[in-house]
Amino acid sequence: QAQLAESGGGSVQAGGSLRLSCTATAYIFSHYCMGWFRQAPGKEREAIASVDTDGTTKYWDSVKGRFTIFRDNAKRTLHLQMDSLKPEDTAMYYCAARAVFCGSWPPDQKQFNYWGQGTQVTVSS
Numbered sequence: 001q002a003q004l005a006e007s008g009g010g011s012v013q014a015g016g017s018l019r020l021s022c023t024a025t026a027y028i029f030s031h032y033c034m035g036w037f038r039q040a041p042g043k044e045r046e047a048i049a050s051v052d053t054d055g056t057t058k059y060w061d062s063v064k065g066r067f068t069i070f071r072d073n074a075k076r077t078l079h080l081q082m083d084s085l086k087p088e089d090t091a092m093y094y095c096a097a098r099a100v101f102c103g104s105w106p107p108d109q110k111q112f113n114y115w116g117q118g119t120q121v122t123v124s125s
Contacts, residue, residue: 003024003025003028003097003114004022004023004024004028004095004096004097004114004115004116005022005023005116005117006020006021006022006093006094006095006116006117006118006119007020007021007022007023007119008020008021008119009093009119009120009121010120010121010122011122011123011124012085012121012122012123012124013123013124013125014085014086014087014123014124014125015084015085016085016123017081017082017083017084017085018082018085018121019079019080019081019082020036020079020080020082020093020095020119020121021077021078021079022034022036022077022078022079022080022095022116023075023076023077023078024076024077024078024097024114025076026076028097028114029071029073029076029077029078030053031053031099032053032097032098032099032113032114033050033051033052033053033097033098033099033100033101033102033103033107034050034051034071034078034095034096034097035047035048035049035050035051035069035095035096035097035098035102035107035112036048036049036050036069036078036080036093036094036095036096037093037094037095037096037109038089038091038092038093038094038121039091039092039094040088040090040091040092043091045094045109046060046106047060047105047106047107047109048060048063048067048069048080048093049063049067049068049069049080050069050102050105050107051069051070051071051078051102052101052102055071056102057069057070058102058105058107059105060105060106063082063089066082066083066084066085067080067081067082067083068080068081068083069081078095080093080095082121085121085123086123087123087124087125088123089121089123090121090122090123091120091121092118092119092120092121093118093119093120093121094115094116094117094118094119095115095116096109096112096114096115096116097112097113097114098111098112098113098114099113
């Protein structure tokens, strides 16, 4: 059974919106720092946003004001609301979880224990 399962990717025109979802097991959702990452073709994977169990959020500067990370505790689901999408947001998006506090930005990707399978987001101009 997958520990994390993403959904919600797709294709959208520039300026549009998408919401990504990541369902986690009860233990991971309750105890782990969770985050969203993305990787575009030919580029390194980069952190986009993180949220701790206490709700503290942090964002990459390039998405501040456009993306919102939040938890739905009742459904054990992590979301990434993406608004005002740009073609440069095109990438494979991953959710991940780690057992330690999210800490400072950017989070150390090596400390993330669990990764989802990824969901593709394509933004056309």
